[in-house]
Amino acid sequence: MSSSSIRRYHTAKKIQSAAIALAVKNGLNNITTEAIACAAGVSARTFFNYYPYKEAALMGPQPDYPEDAAELFINGTGSLLADLRELISVHISRFLHEREMLGHLLKLSETDPKLTALRNNAVLARRGKMAGLLQRRLPDTDPRMIDILASAIIAATNNATQSWALGVSEDFVEAAMENLSLILPAARLLEEDD
Amino acid sequence: MSSSSIRRYHTAKKIQSAAIALAVKNGLNNITTEAIACAAGVSARTFFNYYPYKEAALMGPQPDYPEDAAELFINGTGSLLADLRELISVHISRFLHEREMLGHLLKLSETDPKLTALRNNAVLARRGKMAGLLQRRLPDTDPRMIDILASAIIAATNNATQSWALGVSEDFVEAAMENLSLILPAARLLEEDD
DNA sequence: TGATTCTGATGCAGTCACTGCAATTTGGCG
DNA sequence: CGCCAAATTGCAGTGACTGCATCAGAATCA
Incomplete structure (x- = not known):
């Protein structure tokens, strides 16, 4: 990452945290882009150089799976489940210090429909990323199956993210693995009669 | 449904189809809410009585699973898969005549990021609905499993919707069943070594 | 060091999305 | 025909967002 990108990332984060702080205090509809920009220490115009609209600022710069960990996953030789554990564990490690902000964001998006959207x-963008990784790891698999599996994995890890960010569970990776292990029994429900 | 609701629904649809037609011709960014309202034969103000923002008009009134079919599904006695087939088959039957418009909408949402969102x-709202139905049908199941299963089901039916609306497959229900049958093998991938 | 050049920040002006309110019309119903 | 509730509309105002021209700073090079 070039030094200018780091600078950009930092400013983007500063705007995001200002936006979330203000939204938590006053509600998303009662704050203006100008107020956010001002609180973040940039001009109103600069705000829009970073985010195309107000709500996007709350979401912040969208993180991807780290490239090296993704490579490891694609070429992994363990079970899918085991290698997945490595991947998400590296992924989440970068956000351990943002737990509180993430919790606020989740609560905000429960109240505002645009944020929910x-x-x-x-979430679905991440599903796409996951599908891409899976397709490269299992090149001969039906893409429709890849898609479905990716959906299930993202649903599972999302459950974990939420319970971690909202303080229900302490260890993210453990919660994620627990959820992932539910995928197969969940799928089995389809074929059983009740 | 009361007669006034029917009227409302009809106007909502009229606005939606005007919006899609204009967006297909000129691009979503080059049309104003006023132009859409005018083309739909209503005032600019009325437009916002139906949709809170421009993009929402393209999505139109969001359909839910029909209530009677949902009840049947909840109390169904066949395998989950078989009863699911009934449900989605009734669900889609209401939109068979909108195939072309749906195709346009899908293509538009590939180009515009707000529409994608x-x-x-x-999609995720529908997942929530599906999870609700599943939870009522299988009351003693771990909600996290329900969530995961709902995700997989929605991913599968979505695949089907897309290939149907874009003209790849002719029979929606058949495509959906094919996708649904991929859920279990997809889940099995998790535990295998490669 | 000083000239240059390039990236990002800013101010300004304009357009249009969107809202609240108050008035009017419409369509159903006795 | 007359009444009521729902739907439609006009209007005026706020603020989100854009294009453009300019400006500050930082890196590059002579």
Whole structure:
């Protein structure tokens, strides 16, 4: 990452945390982009150089799986489950210090429909990334199956993210593995009669 | 449904189809809410009585699973898969005549990021509905499993919707069943070594 | 060091999305 | 025909967002 990108990332984060702090205090509808920009120490115009609209600022810069860990996952030789554990564990390690902010964001997106939409969008974007990784790891698999598996994995890790960010569970990775282990029994429900 | 609700629904649809038609011709960014309202034969103000923002008009009124079919599914006695087939088959039957418009909408949402977000949001909203139905059908199941299963089901039916609306497959229900049958093998991938 | 150049920040002006309110019309119903 | 509730509309105002021209700072090079 070039030094200018680091600088950009930092400013983006500063705007995000200002936006979340203000939204938590006053409600998303009662704060203006100008107020956010001002609290973040940039001009109103600069705000829009970083985020195309107000709600996007709350979501912040969208993180991807780290490239090296992704490579390891693609070429992994263990079971899918075991290698997945490595991947998400490296992924989450970068956000351990943002737990509180993430919790606020989750609560905010429960109240505001536009934020809900953006969060859902972020979830499905991540699903796309996961599907890409899976497809490269299992090149001969039916893409429709890849898609379905990716959905299940993201649903599982999302459960974990939420319970971690909202303080229900302490260890993210453990919660994630627990959820992931539910995928197979969940799928089995389909074929059983009740 | 009361007669006034029917009227409302009809107007909502009229606005939606005007919006999609204009967006297909000129691009979503080059049309104003006023132009959409005018093309739909309502005032600019009325537009916002139906949709809170421009992009929402393209998505139209969000359909839910029909109540009677949902009841049947909840109390169904066949395998989950078989009863699911009934449910989605009744669900889709109401939209068979909108295939072309749906195709346009899907293509539009590939180009515009806000529309992508809304579409993804609609998908996850539907996942929530599906999870609700599943939970009532299988009351003693771990909610986390329900969530995961709902995700997989929605991913599968979504695949089907897309290939149907874009003209790849002719029979929606058949495509959906094919996708649903991939859920279990997809889940099995998790535990295998490669 | 001083000239240059490039990236990012800013101010300004304009357009249009969107809202609240108050008035009017419409369509159903006795 | 007359009444009521729902739907439609106009209007005026706020603020989100854009294009453009300019400006400050930092890196590069002679």
